[in-house]
Amino acid sequence: MRRVTHTAAKAVVAGALLCAACAGAACTPRAATPSAPVSVPAPGPAPAVSGTGAVSLDALQVTLTPEASGLVQPVFVTNAGDGSNRLFVVEQGGRIRVIRNGHTQPGAFLDVSKRISTGGERGLLGLAFAPDYTTSGILYIDYTDAHGDTVVARFTAGDPSSDSPQLTGPEEVLAVAQPFANHNGGCLMFEPGTSRLWVGMGDGGSGGDPGNRAQNPGQLLGKMLVLDFSASAKPKPQVVERGVRNPWRFSFDRKTHDLWIGDVGQDAWEEIDFVPLGQASGVNWGWHLWEGTYPYPSDANPSKQGFMFPITEYGHDRGQSVTGGFVYRGSENPALVGTYLYADFEAGWITGLQRTAPDGSVLARPLERTVIESVGNPSSFGEDEAGEVYVCEWGGGTLYKVGAKQVP
Numbered sequence: 076m077r078r079v080t081h082t083a084a085k086a087v088v089a090g091a092l093l094c095a096a097c098a099g100a101a102c103t104p105r106a107a108t109p110s111a112p113v114s115v116p117a118p119g120p121a122p123a124v125s126g127t128g129a130v131s132l133d134a135l136q137v138t139l140t141p142e143a144s145g146l147v148q149p150v151f152v153t154n155a156g157d158g159s160n161r162l163f164v165v166e167q168g169g170r171i172r173v174i175r176n177g178h179t180q181p182g183a184f185l186d187v188s189k190r191i192s193t194g195g196e197r198g199l200l201g202l203a204f205a206p207d208y209t210t211s212g213i214l215y216i217d218y219t220d221a222h223g224d225t226v227v228a229r230f231t232a233g234d235p236s237s238d239s240p241q242l243t244g245p246e247e248v249l250a251v252a253q254p255f256a257n258h259n260g261g262c263l264m265f266e267p268g269t270s271r272l273w274v275g276m277g278d279g280g281s282g283g284d285p286g287n288r289a290q291n292p293g294q295l296l297g298k299m300l301v302l303d304f305s306a307s308a309k310p311k312p313q314v315v316e317r318g319v320r321n322p323w324r325f326s327f328d329r330k331t332h333d334l335w336i337g338d339v340g341q342d343a344w345e346e347i348d349f350v351p352l353g354q355a356s357g358v359n360w361g362w363h364l365w366e367g368t369y370p371y372p373s374d375a376n377p378s379k380q381g382f383m384f385p386i387t388e389y390g391h392d393r394g395q396s397v398t399g400g401f402v403y404r405g406s407e408n409p410a411l412v413g414t415y416l417y418a419d420f421e422a423g424w425i426t427g428l429q430r431t432a433p434d435g436s437v438l439a440r441p442l443e444r445t446v447i448e449s450v451g452n453p454s455s456f457g458e459d460e461a462g463e464v465y466v467c468e469w470g471g472g473t474l475y476k477v478g479a480k481q482v483p
């Protein structure tokens with residue numbers, strides 16, 4: 076297995092997928108600098124090791140190993156939960172590629188490139204396989220259609236085990252008009268053990284949420300929605316949370332089911348939101364009255380009452396567009412168990428966050444440390460069936476597998 080080198084993560088092409096502060100076409104993101112080696116030896120004292128194998132962040136050395144290359148603007152990676160151990164990579168331009176044992180399969184699993192608009196923050200943005208995919212062949216995708224509006228659609232694979240199946244679809248299950256080109260959300264995740272598909276919806280775009288959509292409970296924009304397929308094939312969308320700006324990537328901890336959202340910021344603050352699943356319904360994450368823990372606009376004086384604030388945030392001196400990630404629950408890297416990994420798309424770093432100590436107790440303040448200095452433009456994380464974590468590098472088209480070990 077190869078280590079990442081300076082040349083592995085290419086400088087980004089002009090035009091970014093996500094831009095925190097942008098107002099549509101005014102966005103001029105900077106190009107990523109060439110990657111530094113991504114293995115970061117950790118300084119600090121020897122760790123306390125618990126029975127779980129998890130260690131303090133200070134004792135972690137994290138690495139990235141290329142799993143697949145030659146992908147075109149990958150924006151998501153996931154698995155089908157079907158025992159095949161395949162990885163499915165979403166390309167922004169409209170294709171889904173299959174990776175088996177580190178080999179990208181020829182052709183596409185699905186290709187909607189002719190149905191969508193792409194470029195900037197538009198494109199094929201999300202994918203979720205139904206919990207019963209093995210027998211039903213059902214999967215859902217999220218994309219911006221030819222008009223730039225959000226569509227969540229169902230496809231059904233004739234042979235779910237095929238890498239290039241006959242697909243029936245799309246059957247539209249949700250359509251949301253987008254007033255501006257940016258802030259399209261796009262992440263789809265099934266709540267663990269249920270038929271409830273969570274959909275991350277951005278605030279409709281421009282800058283500053285000019286239509287006050289995220290706080291308006293009557294609008295689907297700026298919300299976390301649920302489509303509950305237990306009783307209907309085309310359920311009415313439920314608004315379960317409000318006050319998000321662009322929840323580009325969110326996830327559920329596969330062990331605890333906690334919800335983690337990376338909500339892309341406006342002018343100054345990028346945030347990571349955390350809430351146990353049992354307390355998730357009804358949360359108001361604050362946008363556009365709050366940008367992270369700061370009033371928006373900065374000279375406003377909003378009440379704090381009724382809002383939930385991020386578990387962590389960082390300023391635009393450190394990055395400009397947060398990429399929410401996953402809590403590592405794999406088995407290959409015991410030192411990493413329980414660590415939440417997230418990134419900044421523009422700055423290119425990956426940070427680890429520990430909410431709990433190695434003994435499982437909740438810390439008064441989460442521990443955080445940058446564990447990878449630069450990997451180009453990390454657009455998304457994802458898990459394989461075993462809980463190993465991967466990261467997509469958008470500009471160079473490489474999928475990396477996350478590794479870690481304890482520093483002696």
Ligand SMILES: [Ca+2]
Binds near residue numbers: 384
């Ligand atoms: Ca917020």
